[in-house]
Amino acid sequence: MDPVDALDVERLYTDEERMIRDTVREFVRERVMPEIDDWFERAHFPKEVIPELGKLGLLGMHLHGYGCAGTNAVSYGIACMELEVGDSGMRSAISVQGSLSMWPIFTYGSEEQKQEWLPRMASGEVVGCFGLTEPDFGSDPAGMRTFARRDGSDWILSGTKTWITNGGIADVAIVWARTDEGIRGFIVPRETPGFSTSDIERKLSLRASVTSELSFDDCRLPDDAMLPGARGLKGPLSVLDEARFGIVWGSMGAARSCYETALEYAKSRVAFGKPIAGFQLTQRKLVEMLLELAKGTLLALHLGRMKDEGRLEPEQVSMGKLNNVRAALEIAREARSILGANGITLEYPISRHMNNLESVFTYEGTNEIHTLILGQAVTGLPAFK
Ligand SMILES: Cc1cc2nc3c(=O)[nH]c(=O)nc-3n(C[C@H](O)[C@H](O)[C@H](O)COP(=O)(O)OP(=O)(O)OC[C@H]3O[C@@H](n4cnc5c(N)ncnc54)[C@H](O)[C@@H]3O)c2cc1C
Numbered sequence: 001m002d003p004v005d006a007l008d009v010e011r012l013y014t015d016e017e018r019m020i021r022d023t024v025r026e027f028v029r030e031r032v033m034p035e036i037d038d039w040f041e042r043a044h045f046p047k048e049v050i051p052e053l054g055k056l057g058l059l060g061m062h063l064h065g066y067g068c069a070g071t072n073a074v075s076y077g078i079a080c081m082e083l084e085v086g087d088s089g090m091r092s093a094i095s096v097q098g099s100l101s102m103w104p105i106f107t108y109g110s111e112e113q114k115q116e117w118l119p120r121m122a123s124g125e126v127v128g129c130f131g132l133t134e135p136d137f138g139s140d141p142a143g144m145r146t147f148a149r150r151d152g153s154d155w156i157l158s159g160t161k162t163w164i165t166n167g168g169i170a171d172v173a174i175v176w177a178r179t180d181e182g183i184r185g186f187i188v189p190r191e192t193p194g195f196s197t198s199d200i201e202r203k204l205s206l207r208a209s210v211t212s213e214l215s216f217d218d219c220r221l222p223d224d225a226m227l228p229g230a231r232g233l234k235g236p237l238s239v240l241d242e243a244r245f246g247i248v249w250g251s252m253g254a255a256r257s258c259y260e261t262a263l264e265y266a267k268s269r270v271a272f273g274k275p276i277a278g279f280q281l282t283q284r285k286l287v288e289m290l291l292e293l294a295k296g297t298l299l300a301l302h303l304g305r306m307k308d309e310g311r312l313e314p315e316q317v318s319m320g321k322l323n324n325v326r327a328a329l330e331i332a333r334e335a336r337s338i339l340g341a342n343g344i345t346l347e348y349p350i351s352r353h354m355n356n357l358e359s360v361f362t363y364e365g366t367n368e369i370h371t372l373i374l375g376q377a378v379t380g381l382p383a384f385k
Contacts, residue, residue, distance in 0.1 A: 004260055007294045009301055013078070020075045023056060024082035032086035037346045039208040043201075045089060047127070047169045050097065054124025058083075058094050060102035066118035068102070074304035077249035081300070084253030088356035089209035091250040096165045097121060099243035101128025101174050104185055107238070108229035113187060117172065129170035131161035131214050132236045138163070139369050140384075141176070142233055146216065148177040148186060148226075155179075155226065157186060157194075157219040163363070167212025168199040174227075175216070176236045185227040185235050194219040205355040241314045244364045245307060248320035249300045251360060252293065254353040255328035259289045261348055262335035269340075276338070285334045292327040299323060315377040322370040329357045 002008065013021065031052065039046060053059055057069035062076040076098070084091035102121050105113055120126040137143040146159025157177055167173070173188045173195070188195055194217040199210055227235070263286055266277035276282045303320045306312040332354035336343040343350050361367055376382045 003263060003290075004256065004293075005297075006290055007298060009294070009297050012301060013074070016071070017075050017078055020071065021078050021082055024058070024079045025085075027052075027056060028082055028086040028090070032083075032090055036087050036090075036208060036349075037352070039089075040087070040352050041207070041346060043203065043207040045093070045166075045169070045208055045210045049090070050093060050127055051124035053094055053097075054122060058098070059124055060098040060106070060118065060122050061094075063098070063102060063106045063118070063122075066106070066114055067122040068106075068118065069122075072304075073245065073307040074301065076246065077300055077304045080246040080250040081253035081256075081297075084250035085257045086253075087208050087352065088250065088254055088360055089206050091246065091253065092165050092206065092209050095243045095246045095250070096130060097124075097128055099246055100130035100165075100239055101172070103242045104130075104174050104227060104230065104235070104239045105187065108185060108227040108235060109187075110224065110228055112224065113227070117187065121172075126171045127166055127169055129164050129166040129173050129212075129214075130239065131164050131167070131173050131175040132240075133161060133163045135160060135162050139366060141236065142183075144176065144178055144183070146175065146177040148179045148184065148221075150180070151220070153223045155186065155221045155223070157188065157216045157221055159216050161214040161216075162212075163200070164197075164212050164214050165206075165363075166210055167214050168197045168210045170197075173214055174239075175214070182232045183235065185230045186221055186225050187227065188216070188219065188221065188225065192219045192221065205359040207355075237314075240364055241317050244317045244321045245303065245312075247360060247364055248303055248317065248324050251324040251328035251357065252296045252300055254357055254360075255289075255293050255296065255324075255331040258328075258332045258335035258350050258353050259286075259293050261350055262286065262289065262338040265339050265342070265348070282338060285338060289331045289334055292331055296324040296327045315373060318365070318370040318373045318377075321365065322367060322374065325357065325361050326367060329354065329361060332357055 061069040061071050064070040080091050148155045148157045171190050175186045175188050196215045197212045199212045269276050335350045
């Protein structure tokens with residue numbers, strides 16, 4: 001039995017999926033691992049990595065046409081998992097670019113919008129971000145205050161978005177705003193007068209990722225800045241659903257890194273005259289971690305296959321996000337305990353992953369919100385209010 005892929009899940013990958021796994025794994029080993037501790041410590045996201053991810057075909061990779069790689073959803077999931085073995089910030093970068101920024105243009109945009117933005121975003125020449133959360137409205141985006149009003153054929157956009165991944169480095173923002181005709185999505189180029197950003201400092205989680213506030217001070221946008229196909233809150237919620245799918249996979253990547261590190265450490269660290277892996281209590285920890293890792297990876301693959309068959313429902317994505325991020329956090333905490341004092345340093349990836357996973361637990365729908373989504377799905381009774 002493989003001590004990491006104990007259920008031989010990777011045997012269920014196709015040859016092409018295995019090739020993508022190997023490509024991303026190598027990128028993480030060669031490009032991310034040598035630098036990630038330094039990026040994390042300095043709270044630095046290397047923007048130059050985005051075109052490199054584009055070159056590998058990972059940006060908007062499961063979209064078809066417009067310079068995108070056109071893979072299946074499982075391949076996208078595998079890429080998310082392998083990147084998050086490196087760091088959740090790396091996986092967040094492709095989630096935000098491909099799922100949160102390119103996908104809404106691909107799904108709800110006009111042909112002109114797709115032609116204008118998608119090829120440059122697929123190559124990484126243009127960086128996108130997704131603005132839904134506001135200072136007073138996170139879990140409940142229906143309350144948003146950002147407003148776009150008509151002025152002739154133009155729109156005037158005003159408001160503030162916060163906690164926006166890649167906001168400070170983005171060339172374009174997909175911004176969700178209230179209008180007289182309900183919530184609509186807008187493509188807002190960085191150079192739009194009145195659009196400014198400021199980065200959120202002193203984060204203790206996702207440090208190798210830029211998180212920013214976006215301000216819109218009477219930004220004038222042409223009529224064709226609006227995404228014609230997205231109407232109401234279901235527009236941004238469908239986008240989030242798309243990105244959550246990547247998290248179902250990615251979280252298992254962070255978990256795998258923690259488990260593998262703890263396993264190796266336990267075999268060589270000696271206490272009371274023998275390797276700590278030889279103690280029953282340590283073995284129990286490792287086995288519990290292995291069980292959750294194996295189940296979570298299998299769940300991710302199952303949801304991926306359902307997505308590729310076109311029958312994955314949003315509630316099922318919620319099941320994956322709720323289960324896998326929670327499991328990944330538990331694995332990270334258990335792994336941390338196996339490393340003892342060493343577990344709290346940047347010498348090992350565990351505390352970094354553990355801190356990152358606190359953000360992953362919260363963004364794209366908190367643990368509680370996914371519980372409520374599933375609670376409603378099984379009882380028919382909404383308990384949000
Ligand atoms: C690093 C990072 C990156 C992010 N990137 C983006 C991004 O790119 N774009 C974007 O738009 N947003 C982004 N977010 C924002 C994220 O989506 C929100 O933080 C999230 O939706 C939760 O909102 P909140 O933080 O305002 O918490 P709140 O909504 O204030 O919730 C606080 C707590 O109350 C709980 N709660 C709320 N309502 C209920 C209820 N009805 N019943 C029970 N409990 C409830 C929540 O689950 C949570 O535990 C990011 C956040 C982080 C941390």
